[in-house]
Amino acid sequence: MATEGGGKEMNEIKTQFTTREGLYKLLPHSEYSRPNRVPFNSQGSNPVRVSFVNLNDQSGNGDRLCFNVGRELYFYIYKGVRKAADLSKPIDKRIYKGTQPTCHDFNHLTATAESVSLLVGFSAGQVQLIDPIKKETSKLFNEEMASSWPA
Numbered sequence: 001m002a003t004e005g006g007g008k009e010m011n012e013i014k015t016q017f018t019t020r021e022g023l024y025k026l027l028p029h030s031e032y033s034r035p036n037r038v039p040f041n042s043q044g045s046n047p048v049r050v051s052f053v054n055l056n057d058q059s060g061n062g063d064r065l066c067f068n069v070g071r072e073l074y075f076y077i078y079k080g081v082r083k084a085a086d087l088s089k090p091i092d093k094r095i096y097k098g099t100q101p102t103c104h105d106f107n108h109l110t111a112t113a114e115s116v117s118l119l120v121g122f123s124a125g126q127v128q129l130i131d132p133i134k135k136e137t138s139k140l141f142n143e144e145m146a147s148s149w150p151a
Contacts, residue, residue, distance in 0.1 A: 053106035057113035092132035
């Protein structure tokens with residue numbers, strides 16, 4: 001594309017630009033397709049925790065990743081730092097209404113390609129045992145804690 005009068009070519013590809021409405025920016029796929037962002041809350045923070053487990057399956061993609069964002073818990077196949085996970089297709093996604101997940105960890109000793117145990121702790125004191133591969137909830141511990149703790 002030639003500019004008028006100068007005959008100079010414009011080969012620069014812009015990755016961001018500013019308009020009245022705001023800043024437009026070219027995002028990598030992993031950033032663009034990430035789950036819904038939690039709105040900014042100036043009174044407190046929404047801690048994000050990440051847990052990893054290797055299931056030793058035959059396909060070579062045995063690593064799994066679990067993370068929470070606010071009241072949502074996601075479970076994905078982890079392909080390493082060089083390949084972005086398809087964040088639009090989680091293996092399992094759970095949204096909690098009463099309390100939010102504050103910590104979680106996998107049972108590495110019993111993890112198989114068909115089943116994995118994930119223990120999730122919540123802000124009101126409950127602890128839940130789930131299997132994100134089978135998409136089932138096994139047990140909820142300290143369920144009475146939610147009603148006895150002040151809001």
